Amino acid sequence: MSEPTKYGPALLLPGEQIRITTNPNTEPFWEAAKEHRLTACQCANCGHFRMPPSAYCPECSSQDVNWPTLPGTGAVFSFVVCNKNPANGEDYVYVPVVVDLDGAPGARLNANVTGCNAEDVQIGMKVTVDWTGIQDGWVLPNFRKA
Structure with missing residues (x-):
């Protein structure tokens, strides 16, 4: 017989309750998410990844950016x-996480995790991206236990 869980399944916040705003620095991220592509802002000059996106690279001050498609995996x-x-x-049990993104050294993304019981989430746990529709036609990247 299995032990009862303390919290139960980790749920995602209902998409109809989530609204975002964009700006010129973040809109490429959100447009890619609509296509179910996980991206991160990368300096086109020195290669430094930065999340959240910003107008200037903190390493070299360049304003030139790339938005490479990432594998959609990471670790808590x-x-x-x-x-x-x-x-x-x-x-309502939900688990906000900060995920180290595979393919984007140094880039981290805030999201929620699902696909497991809340008490089973741990640092280093492997996760894969999962997409949630939210208000105004946007799509939010969340993560599921890999």
Whole structure:
């Protein structure tokens, strides 16, 4: 007989409760996400990856950027288990994570994780991208246990 879980399955926040805003530095990321492509801002001059995207490279100050398509995998760098929906305060288990992105050294992405029980999430856990439709036709990258 298996042990009862403390929290239960890690859920994604409902997409209809999520709205984003974009700016010229972030819009390429969100446009790629609509196509289910995970990208990261990379300096076209020195190759440094930066997430969140910014107007200037912190390494060389260049404004030139590339948006390479990444493999859509990574590892959990940090996480927290939440048990209340931030939109309405109802009981709802979700796990915000910071993911080290494969193929983009130094780039990390904030997201949520699913595909496992919340108490099973751990630092270093391998994850793969999962796409969630949100408000205004945008798509949010989240992650699922690999």
